[in-house]
Amino acid sequence: MIELNHVTKTYPGASQPAVDSVSLTIPEGEICVFIGPSGCGKTTLMRLTNRLIPITSGSISVDGKDIMGLDPIELRRHIGYAIQQVGLFPHMTVRDNIATVPKLLGWARTKIDARVDELLTLVNLEPGTFRDRYPRQLSGGQAQRVGVARAMAADPPIMLMDEPFGAIDPINREVLQDEFLRIQDKLKKTIIFVTHDINEAIKMGQRIALLKEGRLIQTGLPDELLNRPADEFVKSFVGADRVLKRLNLLKVRDAMMTNPVHCRSEDSSEKVLEQMVKNDLAFLIVTDRDQRLLGYVNQYDLRGHKGHAGDVARKLTLTVSPERNLKEALSQMLSYDLGILVVVGEDGRIQGVLNSTTLCSLVGSTYDEHGGHWGRITAAGRIL
Amino acid sequence: MTTYDFIVRNWPELMSLAWQHTVFVSIALAIAIATGVPLGVYLTFNRRLADTVLYLAGIMMTVPSVALFGLMIPVLSVFGHGIGTVPAVIALVLYSQLPILRSTYAAIRSVDPAIIEAGLGIGMTRAQVLFKVQIPMSLGVIFSGVRVAVVMSIGIGAIAAYIGAGGLGQYIFNGITxxxxxxxxxxxxxxxxxxxxxxxxxxxxxxxxxxxxxRRD
Incomplete structure (x- = not known):
């Protein structure tokens, strides 16, 4: 846990403090993103935490201990540090770069070698291939991976990352972000992550601290920043498309209408049609006894049909998993011109439906946390 | 007699002059490196002194070598070393300072600040950053300065024969007279x-x- 208590930093000769009385608590195992326009003090605030620059007033404590009472060198050896420019030592091999802190801590050689290989594997670099390479023989993405591995070498409980993926092309950045989140899921480090990219902040941060001119403007969950920006500055910083950005954060599960209206394959076509007309449904999902999706029927096919609804069911190939994010789901709906998307779990059972009305009401301004209104559709569950 | 014949006939003498030459140039370079590199490193921590020292070293280079050797004579006569190897070594040390100092200073200064910050950030002391990162990274450029000093000292060392230090310059001066x-x-x-x-x-x-x-390749 990292606690910042009225942290202030004024550089000598500066009239304005670079960091102005920031108080913030970063709980154990969370990624807290510091974000803001350049010059907002986010990097300064991060560097105060490992005493790369001295604090002017206020206090910072790490796991309950005031950092001013700790030896700065010892402190830094127990806080991982990764920066945008990577800062790999060009004259050292990948192995030696990663081994830097363990060597400083006096680990045994065999332990270091094992650790290096373990970390390389963790960041998706094959140890046999990359161990003995020099930084100039690495691509940008590989170098960043090594930079992250170096920061994690001595297994520090806390990590500071200053735009660690900033210098990488967008495609590889996404890959690295995903990989890092996967690693973080396992390791649960307490992380301060500095970025100026709101999309990265939303993706990486469990908590976001937005700074401006040294002051903390708003702190909260990514969703809170997007949905309830504290002021005009936050609103403009998160962007006019903040509503769309929320689509990235929300899962299909959050937006879908559960217990969707449907019929079973053995239901009589006539009765199903009757109900569909009554409820003004153009088409209807057809399932088996176990709620497994079989397809759909429409009024046209049912008209005059004597038998079971399952006999005239059409295949429904485009479905979505409840774990996908809404942006992907919406994109699917738009590109295939679908008014509705059926949500199917891994077991093939229908879990809900997503339609444009529920989507809009969820992400739009009328959204309220308890679920909002579900649009005009009132029918639910098995139709018969 | 051709040059070739001369060399063949006077081989033992040539070798002994070459040895003399090697000895005082080596001593001078050893001193120049032992002082120039640490001084160059130190100057990176003291920018104001750096300008002055590099300026002085630059002036030293402009003094014609014959004049510098000549200037040594009255100064060192006080200690009984007016002529011979000692003034030769001192003059060569002074000449070698500039390339060594300047390359060392420039090399250490040119290390990317991000790399230094990374070193400090992961918990190296300032001295560890200097010795494990900055100096190893600067070796190539420092070497280029040293190589300039080596070649230059061997050439200028020939003039040391003028003040009785011996070496291969003796053939040149004797040949001229x-x-x-x-x-x-x-x-x-x-x-x-x-x-x-x-x-x-x-x-x-x-x-x-x-x-x-x-290495760049």
Whole structure:
């Protein structure tokens, strides 16, 4: 846990403090993103935490201990540090770069070698291939991976990352972000992550601290920043498309209408049609006894049909998993011109439906946390 | 008599002069490196002093070598070393300072601040950053300065014969006074050969000492 208590930093000769009385608590195992326009003090605030620059007033404590009472060198050896420019030592091999802190801590050689290989594997670099390479023989993405591995070498409980993926092309950045989140899921480090990219902040941060001119403007969950920006500055910083950005954060599960209206394959076509007309449904999902999706029927096919609804069911190939994010789901709906998307779990059972009305009401301004209104559709569950 | 014949006939003498030459140039370079590199490193921590020192070293280079050797005589006579190896070594040390100082200073300064910050950020002390990061990264450029100093010292060392330090310059000066072309040529060829050989050796040393990670290929 990292606690910042009225942290202030004024550089000598500066009239304005670079960091102005920031108080913030970063709980154990969370990624807290510091974000803001350049010059907002986010990097300064991060560097105060490992005493790369001295604090002017206020206090910072790490796991309950005031950092001013700790030896700065010892402190830094127990806080991982990764920066945008990577800062790999060009004259050292990948192995030696990663081994830097363990060597400083006096680990045994065999332990270091094992650790290096373990970390390389963790960041998706094959140890046999990359161990003995020099930084100039690495691509940008590989170098960043090594930079992250170096920061994690001595297994520090806390990590500071200053735009660690900033210098990488967008495609590889996404890959690295995903990989890092996967690693973080396992390791649960307490992380301060500095970025100026709101999309990265939303993706990486469990908590976001937005700074401006040294002051903390708003702190909260990514969703809170997007949905309830504290002021005009936050609103403009998160962007006019903040509503769309929320689509990235929300899962299909959050937006879908559960217990969707449907019929079973053995239901009589006539009765199903009757109900569909009554409820003004153009088409209807057809399932088996176990709620497994079989397809759909429409009024046209049912008209005059004597038998079971399952006999005239059409295949429904485009479905979505409840774990996908809404942006992907919406994109699917738009590109295939679908008014509705059926949500199917891994077991093939229908879990809900997503339609444009529920989507809009969820992400739009009328959204309220308890679920909002579900649009005009009132029918639910098995139709018969 | 051709230069070739001269060299063949006077081989033992040539070798002993070459040895003399090697000795005082080596001593001078050893001192120059031992003082120039640490001073150059120190100057990176003291920018104001750096300007002054590099300026002075630059002025030193502009003093004609014959004059510098001459200037040594009255100063060092006080200590009984007016002529011979001591003033020769001192003059060569002074000459070698500029390339060594300047390359060291420039190399250490040119290390990317992000790399220094990374070193400090992961918990290296300032001294560890200097010795484990900055200096190893600077070796290539420092070596280039040293190689300039080596070649230059071997050449200027020939003039040291003028103040009685011996060495290959003796053939050149004697040859001039005797208008003996073969002797002049022999001295000149030997000095050049020595410079080329020394440069080659330092090049090999550089390849072994400088990290492969810094090589551009």
């Amino acid at each position: 005797q208008t003996y072309d073969a002797m002049i040529n022999a001295g000149a060829v030997a000095v050049s050969a020595m410079a080329i050989l020394a440069d080659f050796m330092f090049g090999r040393l550089e390849r072994t000492l400088v990290s492969k990670g810094l």
